Amino acid sequence: MNPLVAIVGRPNVGKSALFNRLAGRRIAIVHDQPGVTRDRLNAVCKLGNQPFEIIDTGGIIATTNDQFDAAVRIEADIAMATAHIILFVVDGTAGFSPADQELAKLLRRADKPVLLLVNKIDHPNRDELEDAFQHLGFVVFPISAEHNRGISTVIQRIEALLPAVEEGEMTTANVPIKVALVGRPNVGKSSLINALMNDQRTIVSSIAGTTRDAIDIPYEREGIQYLLIDTAGIRHKSKQDSSVEIFSVMRSEKTIRRADLCVLVLDASAGLTTQDKKIAGLIQKAEKPCIVVINKSDLLDESGKQARRDYLQMLGEELFFLDHAPRALVSAKMGARIDDLFKQIDRVVKQSREPMSTGPLNRLLKQALTLHSPPAVGNRRLKIYYATRIDDKRRDIIPVPRFLLFVNKPDALTPTYEKYLENQIRKHTPYEGLPVIFKLREREHTTPGPV
Numbered sequence: 267m268n269p270l271v272a273i274v275g276r277p278n279v280g281k282s283a284l285f286n287r288l289a290g291r292r293i294a295i296v297h298d299q300p301g302v303t304r305d306r307l308n309a310v311c312k313l314g315n316q317p318f319e320i321i322d323t324g325g326i327i328a329t330t331n332d333q334f335d336a337a338v339r340i341e342a343d344i345a346m347a348t349a350h351i352i353l354f355v356v357d358g359t360a361g362f363s364p365a366d367q368e369l370a371k372l373l374r375r376a377d378k379p380v381l382l383l384v385n386k387i388d389h390p391n392r393d394e395l396e397d398a399f400q401h402l403g404f405v406v407f408p409i410s411a412e413h414n415r416g417i418s419t420v421i422q423r424i425e426a427l428l429p430a431v432e433e434g435e436m437t438t439a440n441v442p443i444k445v446a447l448v449g450r451p452n453v454g455k456s457s458l459i460n461a462l463m464n465d466q467r468t469i470v471s472s473i474a475g476t477t478r479d480a481i482d483i484p485y486e487r488e489g490i491q492y493l494l495i496d497t498a499g500i501r502h503k504s505k506q507d508s509s510v511e512i513f514s515v516m517r518s519e520k521t522i523r524r525a526d527l528c529v530l531v532l533d534a535s536a537g538l539t540t541q542d543k544k545i546a547g548l549i550q551k552a553e554k555p556c557i558v559v560i561n562k563s564d565l566l567d568e569s570g571k572q573a574r575r576d577y578l579q580m581l582g583e584e585l586f587f588l589d590h591a592p593r594a595l596v597s598a599k600m601g602a603r604i605d606d607l608f609k610q611i612d613r614v615v616k617q618s619r620e621p622m623s624t625g626p627l628n629r630l631l632k633q634a635l636t637l638h639s640p641p642a643v644g645n646r647r648l649k650i651y652y653a654t655r656i657d658d659k660r661r662d663i664i665p666v667p668r669f670l671l672f673v674n675k676p677d678a679l680t681p682t683y684e685k686y687l688e689n690q691i692r693k694h695t696p697y698e699g700l701p702v703i704f705k706l707r708e709r710e711h712t713t714p715g716p717v
């Protein structure tokens with residue numbers, strides 16, 4: 267993901283002209299018109315050495331004339347929450363206005379760099395400018411977006427401030443993927459690991475809860491490093507004791523939290539038990555990438571194709587909350603289709619890194635809202651002002667897609683509507699094996715008070 271630079275300012279100072287200039291577009295005569303939400307909020311600026319994404323906040327909120335100030339405030343807020351650098355644009359010919367003052371007060375609270383761009387300076391008259399705007403406490407740049415003056419200086423400054431976003435990124439080339447094989451006792455986790463290792467590193471036994479030692483196993487396959495984590499069984503000898511199963515769930519919880527990806531192992535010959543569902547629920551709660559492995563599929567194969575279909579259908583119904591998780595039918599005993607599991611892991615890793623830039627995301631959500639309007643909750647309907655993806659490739663090797671939504675009323679998002687939005691996003695990028703997470707921020711868009 268490119269670093270984000272937000273353009274903020276009151277109407278008519280030339281935000282869209284600057285946006286177009288940075289986006290390298292032909293400059294159309296642009297005015298900030300009330301009630302007009304611009305089509306394109308985002309673009310990539312490639313004028314310097316390092317590309318960065320720009321957002322014109324002036325298009326986020328559709329307003330009527332008398333709501334401008336409130337809208338600008340929300341837009342500035344969104345910029346402060348999401349951008350790395352803020353370009354605060356004022357009109358050099360109009361001089362300093364109370365609305366600028368208000369905005370300056372807001373932006374001074376930002377914990378990120380703010381550059382003050384004094385626009386419409388078509389001739390150099392720097393001294394006067396310094397006087398008029400210097401007192402705001404920001405670094406001042408005189409520019410003319412329309413006549414392309416001062417723009418390269420601004421770009422240089424932005425580049426100097428940009429975080430080295432791509433540096434230090436976690437990739438499968440430099441970090442092993444922590445894979446947890448979780449499942450209730452006797453589904454064949456150890457057998458699976460044995461099949462993977464092709465040696466006797468773990469003990470396989472038909473007695474549930476055989477004592478084994480906790481162990482993380484480093485594992486390499488086709489040049490990719492994995493760490494199979496906490497693959498120990500249950501330190502318990504009695505198989506009558508139901509605490510074995512309860513303990514196994516508690517143990518899974520810890521393992522799941524440590525994992526980059528969870529492989530939920532099920533037993534094809536046993537149907538889906540409450541314990542299976544509990545562990546599946548823990549994976550969902552921990553918001554972890556997941557693949558469902560149906561082990562002992564040799565037993566299904568014996569019963570024929572219908573048995574396989576029935577099993578998968580039953581799974582679809584019972585594990586509906588993990589319906590994004592790919593399924594792999596394997597047989598640890600026969601060593602069959604183990605490769606499928608790794609192909610699936612690879613797909614999940616790739617999908618997690620599929621870009622979803624702010625522009626397409628916002629268009630997609632806007633379309634979704636138009637297509638099927640949100641239900642009224644109380645006397646309010648959900649409004650989404652702006653959305654952006656907030657997960658971090660530097661922190662997570664398999665970043666789970668997380669979207670920050672700026673909305674009028676978080677309570678107005680019903681679970682059904684949330685699922686609908688999730689599905690719309692998955693139509694664009696399937697994000698197989700990954701939960702899609704929405705975080706909501708409330709932004710009240712009320713009629714303005716005195717500015």
Ligand code: GDP
Binds near residue numbers: 450457470473596599
């Ligand atoms: P764990 O408790 O989940 O680690 O399960 P184990 O690996 O100890 O396996 C439990 C039992 O299932 C053992 O008797 C295995 O031989 C058997 N088992 C494991 N995988 C398969 C398989 O793919 N097919 C069949 N038919 N049996 C299996």
